[in-house]
Amino acid sequence: MQQLTVDLGDRSYPIHIGSGLLDQAELLKPHIAGRQVCVVTDDTVAPLYLERLRRTLSDYSLLSVVLPTGEAFKNWATLQQIFDALLGARHDRRTTLIALGGGVIGDMTGFAAACYQRGVDFIQIPTTLLSQVDSSVGGKTGINHPAGKNMIGAFYQPRAVLIDTDTLATLPAREVSAGLAEIIKYGLIRDREFLQWLEDNMAGLRALDPELITRAIHRSCAIKAEVVAADEREGGVRAILNLGHTFGHAIEAHQGYGSWLHGEAVGAGMVMALDMSAELGWLTDQDRQRARNIIAAAGLPITPPPGMRAEDFRRLMSVDKKVLDGQLRLVLLQQLGQAVVTGAFDGSALDTVLAGIGQ
Ligand SMILES: NC(=O)c1ccc[n+]([C@@H]2O[C@H](COP(=O)([O-])OP(=O)(O)OC[C@H]3O[C@@H](n4cnc5c(N)ncnc54)[C@H](O)[C@@H]3O)[C@@H](O)[C@H]2O)c1
Ligand SMILES: O=C(O)C(=O)C[C@@H](O)[C@H](O)[C@H](O)COP(=O)(O)O
């Protein structure tokens, strides 16, 4: 087992990464204050892993909430089901919520924990590659609004993150590719050597080779933990974790949540950010092509959906959370491994990229 720490002073927490961790009660117990535990999961993950977690937590009074699967259910109505269950079972302020599932479950459980009786503890047990490398770490929680992704939410950190890499064995290939999008993101924004390693090992990563995938999870979490520790509430540098997301979130909202997976939209969105960085003369054509090839090799889309037009992007991107005083700010690359968040770009570069879609 490997361990990392998200360093946030008295709210610091461990990330445990390894095989068989779902059975290890001793990793969870130090982070559970009372007798009551509420496991929140979805109806795909429940039949796979809920009973095992129930056995691990047999010392506690355990309530489980099984939500419908998928991004389309990351909304108020589903969130309400968590509150209804907690109140129905008389869970008090010392309860601990546990998110067992992918990023949708993690984001909603975290938000429920932030709100229930004004804040209770929660633990992340991510079971998708994407949630293991990204969403379970850093405390961004929330739900979608028809007008924009993750528009309602809170920064609220978990007490611990438990990554059992064995859970990836049941993950469909499309979801593996979606997770690889966020892994590639870390290489693009922060670590050129890691990007090279991903390029060299893509086939093994897609096949979930245990040694390779554990290394990729570890490096991804280490980068995320470092960025979050430097800027927990996205006042500055944390926004680099949003590479490709301004375009990607527009794709998700346009297509209807759940039609494109988050990681797929981020894959195509990162290509648009790369194109813009090259258009601005910051990234060489060779580096742009190389990065695009890595994204394609991960099994991700590299072009936006055919029906989506430039004005759709402009409209949906105008509500992005990085917009300040009406000014669009984007995460762009100065070179591979070095990202910048800026509104100071020549608007014609964006015009050119948007004019090129669908061609
Ligand atoms: N909070 C953050 O920092 C952050 C970061 C990245 C993404 N996100 C959010 O995370 C969400 C995407 O997360 P996701 O890709 O995990 O999607 P998801 O939660 O929808 O899970 C993907 C699918 O995999 C299934 N699944 C989960 N674990 C499985 C397993 N072990 N075996 C088989 N099937 C399994 C789920 O039921 C679902 O059908 C988006 O809502 C995105 O906005 C948040
Ligand atoms: O943790 C972050 O910060 C990120 O931006 C990680 C992203 O991968 C993730 O999709 C996040 O939910 C996007 O945040 P948002 O603030 O743009 O909704």
Ligand SMILES: [Zn+2]
């Ligand atoms: Zn993301």
